[in-house]
Amino acid sequence: MASPRTKNIKTEVQEKVVTSRLRKTIYLLPNSITAANMVLGIWSITWAIKDSLTLSMFPAHDTIPYVMPARLIVIAAFLDLFDGIVARATHTTSKFGQEFDSLSDLVSFGMAPAILIYLSVLRYMGDWGLAITFLYVVCTAIRLARFNVQAAVEEKTSFMGLPSPAAAGILASYVLVSRWYGFYDKGIFLNKVMGWYEENLNAIELPWIPILTVVIALVMVSTIPFPSLKKLNKEFIKPWTLAFIGLVLISLVEAFEFTSFTLLTIYLFWGIIKFLTKNSLGRLRKPTKANPKI
DSSP: OOOHHHHHHHHHHHHHHHHHHHHHHHHHHHHHHHHHHHHHHHHHHHHHHHHHHHHHHOTTOSSOTTHHHHHHHHHHHHHHHHHHHHHHHTTOOOHHHHHHHHHHHHIIIIIHHHHHHHHHTGGGGTHHHHHHHHHHHHHHHHHHHHHHHHTTTSOSSEEESOOHHHHHHHHHHHHHHHTOOGGGGSOHHHHHHHHHHHHTHHHHHHHHHHHHHHHHHHHHTSOOEEEOSSSOOTTTOOHHHHHHHHHHHHHHHHOHHHHHHHHHHHHHHHHHHHHHHHHHHHHHHSOOOOOOOO
16 A cells, blocks of 8 residues: 555656646647748748749739738738747747747748749849849848847847848738739728829839848848837837727728838838937037147
């Protein structure tokens, strides 16, 4: 007959086994979301290639090309945000998870948007379009590698350089808005803006989208700080901010394509302008040393 001490030891061992299994399950959750993120990136690449082949063989095909690959990148960006939230909430952040997340991001926010924007716009530029595509992928890889190296010391309230999900979101949302025909019943403002865009499509897309892609790539590897939403303090939550968030959510529901591209583009150039303005003012305010008298 087992003694009470033996029973206690068995109970403790069983509890440790259950706790260990539960812990492994919890660790598996954010990594599963990261894996889903990578799958969406691969799916986007294959779908974009399929759309390109379909467009070349059947130009009069009814399906609008490149819309679904762009949507998959946007969904992957939401999953990337979600897996970070889950990992922090369950205290399961790890070095493995960080490295796995970066590899997933390189596929979903490096390769996928680069191939998407190449097939939809840049391929009409020949070798220059291919060079811009290479630049974007390389800059994304550098951005992610630098983030991993500096993760321990990086500021929690801001990112150094444009985050890769935001960069991919700009390109994907542009593809969505450039092929969006649902603006006809969204009001006079959108009708005028999108009507003007359609009339000047070639003048806008061929020169400016390659330039935008290059700017996004270079800003990713820059030292320009961009605000992070990972650590929202209580001071940020105010009535006007809640009203703004509500307005953004309504706009996303009503006109997701136009709103997402507009907000992400503002995020990009707001960070650039703020950085340049701050540096310029800093130089003007910096006192100059008087020349020493001889």
